[in-house]
Amino acid sequence: MTAKAKKPIANRGWRHARIKGRLPVALVRCPGAECGQFIYPGGKKCPHCGGVLVTLKRKQLAALRKAEKAAETLRRILGAVSEG
Amino acid sequence: MRGVSDDDLRACRPVYAVWEITLKCDLACNHCGSRAGKARTQELSTDECLDVVAQLAKLGCREVTIIGGEAYLRKDWTEIIRGIRRHGMQATMTSGGKNLTEERVAAAAEAGLQGVSISIDGMEATHDRIRGVQGSWKNAIATIGRIKAHGITVGCNTQINALSWRELPQVMDTIIEAGATQWQTQLTVAMGNAVDHPELLLQPYQLLEMYPMLAELYIAGLERGLLMVPGNNIGYFGPYEHLWRGGPNRDGHWLGCNAGQNTIGLEADGTIKGCPSLPTNGYAGGNIRDRSLEDIWVNAPELNFTRDRTVKDVWGRCGSCYYADACRGGCSWTTTVLFGKPGNNPYCHYRTLQLAKEGKRERVVRVQKAPGLPFDQGRFELIEEPLDAPLPAEVPSTLPAPRGRAVRLPVLT
Numbered sequence: 280m281t282a283k284a285k286k287p288i289a290n291r292g293w294r295h296a297r298i299k300g301r302l303p304v305a306l307v308r309c310p311g312a313e314c315g316q317f318i319y320p321g322g323k324k325c326p327h328c329g330g331v332l333v334t335l336k337r338k339q340l341a342a343l344r345k346a347e348k349a350a351e352t353l354r355r356i357l358g359a360v361s362e363g
Numbered sequence: 364m365r366g367v368s369d370d371d372l373r374a375c376r377p378v379y380a381v382w383e384i385t386l387k388c389d390l391a392c393n394h395c396g397s398r399a400g401k402a403r404t405q406e407l408s409t410d411e412c413l414d415v416v417a418q419l420a421k422l423g424c425r426e427v428t429i430i431g432g433e434a435y436l437r438k439d440w441t442e443i444i445r446g447i448r449r450h451g452m453q454a455t456m457t458s459g460g461k462n463l464t465e466e467r468v469a470a471a472a473e474a475g476l477q478g479v480s481i482s483i484d485g486m487e488a489t490h491d492r493i494r495g496v497q498g499s500w501k502n503a504i505a506t507i508g509r510i511k512a513h514g515i516t517v518g519c520n521t522q523i524n525a526l527s528w529r530e531l532p533q534v535m536d537t538i539i540e541a542g543a544t545q546w547q548t549q550l551t552v553a554m555g556n557a558v559d560h561p562e563l564l565l566q567p568y569q570l571l572e573m574y575p576m577l578a579e580l581y582i583a584g585l586e587r588g589l590l591m592v593p594g595n596n597i598g599y600f601g602p603y604e605h606l607w608r609g610g611p612n613r614d615g616h617w618l619g620c621n622a623g624q625n626t627i628g629l630e631a632d633g634t635i636k637g638c639p640s641l642p643t644n645g646y647a648g649g650n651i652r653d654r655s656l657e658d659i660w661v662n663a664p665e666l667n668f669t670r671d672r673t674v675k676d677v678w679g680r681c682g683s684c685y686y687a688d689a690c691r692g693g694c695s696w697t698t699t700v701l702f703g704k705p706g707n708n709p710y711c712h713y714r715t716l717q718l719a720k721e722g723k724r725e726r727v728v729r730v731q732k733a734p735g736l737p738f739d740q741g742r743f744e745l746i747e748e749p750l751d752a753p754l755p756a757e758v759p760s761t762l763p764a765p766r767g768r769a770v771r772l773p774v775l776t
Binding site: 291292297300302303306308315316317319 | 369371372373374375376421422423425600602604605613614616618619624625657661662667670685686688689
């Protein structure tokens with residue numbers, strides 16, 4: 280591209296009193312390791328896998344902590360190998 | 364630039380415009396919704412186009428994609444690009460790339476064109492058959508390199524249909540090799556010329572086989588520097604939604620049809636729609652020769668339909684879907700041209716999976732031809748049947764053989 284745009288003059292703040300847009304529904308993903316489907320927030324069970332969301336979330340966080348710990352151990356071992 | 368903020372959503376600001384600047388075309392695509400070929404009789408003049416550019420900027424538009432027909436067949440196309448850039452908006456283009464010569468690419472680069480998407484609808488024989496002109500594939504592939512050499516971002520777009528879908532892996536290899544960094548994929552929709560050739564359409568139950576392949580390609584493409592950007596009729600809410608629309612955190616998803624909310628479509632004669640692909644009949648909000656763009660955008664009921672739509676407007680099997688409120692029936696264009704109104708979309712991955720669990724599938728069958736006008740539609744019937752029911756005998760294809768000979772364009776060295 281060789282031509283450079285001049286300072287934008289587009290009216291970035293345009294709005295009109297007559298129209299109001301809708302903010303779409305924001306879904307979340309089921310924390311179930313085998314599920315991950317999108318679900319409406321605020322429910323107790325996942326309608327797809329049937330799992331209890333609080334329990335699934337707890338398991339997900341525990342798995343994440345375990346993975347982080349394993350990664351840290353791996354980094355330490357690799358560091359020791361490269362130093363040795 | 365095309366990203367839509369909460370403030371854009373609340374204000375219904377048309378941040379993205381797709382503008383058919385001429386209906387004149389050098390291809391003869393058998394799926395073409397606008398039945399492009401000859402220019403419209405009353406296409407906007409240069410001055411009128413530049414006025415439209417200013418009006419788009421005033422409404423807060425941030426990116427304008429010029430299309431056709433073939434945008435480069437308008438003599439003043441680079442002047443329009445220059446105008447778009449002068450008003451601080453991004454200028455991009457979608458093209459078949461058949462005659463996007465070195466001279467034309469250089470002129471567009473000089474004018475400030477920032478991105479081009481070249482249509483590649485299969486490997487050579489398939490592409491030429493779909494696009495209706497022999498040699499169009501070779502020219503399009505050569506054009507990708509030509510654009511890249513001028514420092515313009517280049518991507519490709521591909522129609523997924525009964526002819527092309529099995530060739531998608533080879534298409535991906537080819538466009539990566541040619542230099543594309545983005546790949547928009549979209550299902551062929553039953554509009555215009557595609558209504559005349561319903562054998563081109565993928566059947567809804569075929570999504571069960573096609574989407575796993577597309578997901579594999581998405582991941583393989585990322586590893587090779589190619590970002591797949593699924594079009595508005597890809598998905599929705601199946602096991603790959605987090606890939607299609609998830610973004611870096613893999614938590615984004617389809618938010619409902621955006622026509623008339625943050626997207627605006629313009630036809631070459633000044634007709635304004637909420638989405639460029641929607642039928643003219645029933646979705647044209649007015650003409651900028653008669654009213655200002657702001658007046659049409661704010662007041663035309665034909666552009667308001669997604670702003671006012673509620674979950675109650677979703678019907679058929681979509682009406683009882685878990686995702687009805689979030690999805691609102693997927694792409695309005697895809698469904699309107701099948702059944703005459705939006706809100707019931709058989710081309711949904713989640714829906715086809717749910718049906719399969721019940722041992723069922725859906726097929727669409729044309730029951731009424733289209734009249735033969737740009738952006739026209741026929742009528743289709745939806746058939747629900749057992750998943751293992753024998754399929755009807757294949758109707759012989761009526762696709763004409765591609766016309767003409769290959770046009771030789773200089774190859775970059």
